[in-house]
Amino acid sequence: MSRMQLYRRNGWGSAIVEAQFAHYGLEVERIEVADLFLDPAARRELMRISPAGQIPVLILPDGRVLSESAAITLYLADMTERDDLVPDVRSAERPRFLRWLIFLVAQVYPCFTFGDDPARFLTDPAAQKELGEATTARLQELWLALEGAAGAPWFLGQRFSVLDIYVAVMSNWKPGPEWFAANTPKVWAIASATAAREDLAPVFQRNFG
Numbered sequence: 001m002s003r004m005q006l007y008r009r010n011g012w013g014s015a016i017v018e019a020q021f022a023h024y025g026l027e028v029e030r031i032e033v034a035d036l037f038l039d040p041a042a043r044r045e046l047m048r049i050s051p052a053g054q055i056p057v058l059i060l061p062d063g064r065v066l067s068e069s070a071a072i073t074l075y076l077a078d079m080t081e082r083d084d085l086v087p088d089v090r091s092a093e094r095p096r097f098l099r100w101l102i103f104l105v106a107q108v109y110p111c112f113t114f115g116d117d118p119a120r121f122l123t124d125p126a127a128q129k130e131l132g133e134a135t136t137a138r139l140q141e142l143w144l145a146l147e148g149a150a151g152a153p154w155f156l157g158q159r160f161s162v163l164d165i166y167v168a169v170m171s172n173w174k175p176g177p178e179w180f181a182a183n184t185p186k187v188w189a190i191a192s193a194t195a196a197r198e199d200l201a202p203v204f205q206r207n208f209g
């Protein structure tokens with residue numbers, strides 16, 4: 001069986017999937033993607049397998065394509081028949097897990113889609129600036145909600161999960177380390193502890209230095 005392939009870029013959301021492969025002890029071939037904000041040809045090419053033109057994208061050994069990090073996350077848990085990153089369907093933590101997983105991908109992630117390069121959506125420079133600022137303010141609100149919901153030492157309390165990996169990757173982005181450290185201490189502690197885990201440290205080192 002040939003290997004799975006992951007379309008990825010250092011520091012981007014593909015790190016969420018790389019960390020899961022590292023945790024499960026599974027191999028994946030890394031396919032490097034250019035900066036999709038600077039390289040329209042690379043974006044067009046990627047859109048053949050990722051309709052939104054985004055990474056991560058996972059290609060299964062038989063050629064089937066999985067985009068969307070949450071879909072990949074749930075698939076990997078199914079495939080490995082393990083519940084150490086994704087609580088089992090019958091577990092008490094499952095509803096809370098699903099709620100915050102979807103919150104991260106459906107609420108937090110789009111702030112970057114629309115805020116990272118507002119010029120994709122708006123021609124007026126003043127409107128672009130306003131959208132950039134509004135998405136950052138929205139991110140702050142969302143992260144404060146996550147802070148309120150977070151347990152310790154991990155997001156779900158005593159048990160580690162992929163929510164901790166999402167938090168650890170996404171807290172490298174806006175609103176920036178000073179803001180997280182000052183405003184979301186529980187999130188920040190989860191992020192530091194996750195990045196320091198023995199199996200995940202090489203992934204975080206590679207992606208975020």
Ligand SMILES: N[C@@H](CCC(=O)N[C@@H](CS)C(=O)NCC(=O)O)C(=O)O
Pocket residue numbers: 012013014036037053054055056067068069070105109112113
């Ligand atoms: N809903 C997607 C979001 C993925 C996403 O926004 N990826 C970013 C990198 S972190 C991307 O590829 N951005 C390029 C673009 O939007 O053009 C997921 O959860 O996988």
